[in-house]
Amino acid sequence: MLRAVRIPLLPQALTRRRRLVCTGLVLAGMATLPVTATAASISANWAGYVALPKSSRSFRSVSGSWTEPTLTCSGGRESYSAVWVGLGGYHSSSRGLEQIGTEADCLRDGQASYGTWYELIPEGPIALKLKTRPGDHMIASVTVIGQHATLRLRDLTTGTRYSVTREVSSVDTSSAEWIIEAPSSCFTTSACQTLALSDFGTLSFSSATATVGAQTEPANAPSWSEVELELRQGSAAGGAGGGRHAVAESGASVIDATPSSLAGDQGAFTVRWQEEPLQGEEEPAPGPLPGFGSASAFRA
Numbered sequence: 001m002l003r004a005v006r007i008p009l010l011p012q013a014l015t016r017r018r019r020l021v022c023t024g025l026v027l028a029g030m031a032t033l034p035v036t037a038t039a040a041s042i043s044a045n046w047a048g049y050v051a052l053p054k055s056s057r058s059f060r061s062v063s064g065s066w067t068e069p070t071l072t073c074s075g076g077r078e079s080y081s082a083v084w085v086g087l088g089g090y091h092s093s094s095r096g097l098e099q100i101g102t103e104a105d106c107l108r109d110g111q112a113s114y115g116t117w118y119e120l121i122p123e124g125p126i127a128l129k130l131k132t133r134p135g136d137h138m139i140a141s142v143t144v145i146g147q148h149a150t151l152r153l154r155d156l157t158t159g160t161r162y163s164v165t166r167e168v169s170s171v172d173t174s175s176a177e178w179i180i181e182a183p184s185s186c187f188t189t190s191a192c193q194t195l196a197l198s199d200f201g202t203l204s205f206s207s208a209t210a211t212v213g214a215q216t217e218p219a220n221a222p223s224w225s226e227v228e229l230e231l232r233q234g235s236a237a238g239g240a241g242g243g244r245h246a247v248a249e250s251g252a253s254v255i256d257a258t259p260s261s262l263a264g265d266q267g268a269f270t271v272r273w274q275e276e277p278l279q280g281e282e283e284p285a286p287g288p289l290p291g292f293g294s295a296s297a298f299r300a
Helices: none
Strands: 002-006 041-043 046-053 061-067 082-088 097-106 112-121 125-128 137-145 148-155 161-167 176-181 184-188 191-194 202-212 215-218 224-234 253-259 269-277 296-299
Touching: 046 202, 046 253, 046 269, 061 082, 061 176, 082 137, 097 137, 097 148, 112 148, 112 161, 176 202, 176 224
Parallel strands: 041 224
Antiparallel strands: 002 184, 002 296, 046 176, 046 224, 061 137, 061 202, 082 097, 082 176, 097 112, 112 125, 137 148, 148 161, 184 191, 202 215, 202 269, 224 253, 253 269
16 A cells, blocks of 8 residues: 655755745645745755755765654554655756654554655655654664665664665765655656655754864854745645645644754754644645656555
């Protein structure tokens, strides 16, 4: 059974701070909602932070830790979420993304399902046997040297860990990310839909750091610029039925995943899920597809 399709999570049309954003995974059947400009960029699939170097040098590694969220699920409605750290994939010209993390989904019967994975775009995702549970303290890292990527994931609560080094056909180290994301469901490689984001409550990130050369610094270091991303989507997005929706219908709402400010020099922040009623808004036409042309699926 198809659970979720992970395609490159490129926020292709992301503009920088204080500008309206049409996210890169605004695909057939799901459009970004019209919003008022805020201090954060708005995306339909990413929430968290992206670091961009101020010099021409690239990132060598990224790491971060988080507490696996406890989902609030209800019967009859599927929803999905993925927490990860990664390198690359932010720019519209990107042809690579190296990422590893966890997945937390709400199934139609109201039960929560948890898993782990890594992905090296343009290849498809790899589901891992490493088990995780709500409340577990996870730590992950991605290191790229030449054409080789080393991805590590460890459950500090249970002591279990996973590590792999792979040769990558298309490397991107131009950005570093700490993200919770709403995956997408794809019918073909060019027809995809952002899925409903699971209610994860509040997600806590810590030790969000990145390395350029031999220097490792937190996500808000002066050596690079950080981009704050707020996830915003219509409550009818994907999941249990999908299809286009008119967000102005009675009872429609907007789901937000809003990051806090980065705290001090520890690279710590939280992302809070909330649902708000929507009044008088109309859905715009779908935005453009991301620049990648392949997709793969997790299967139960």
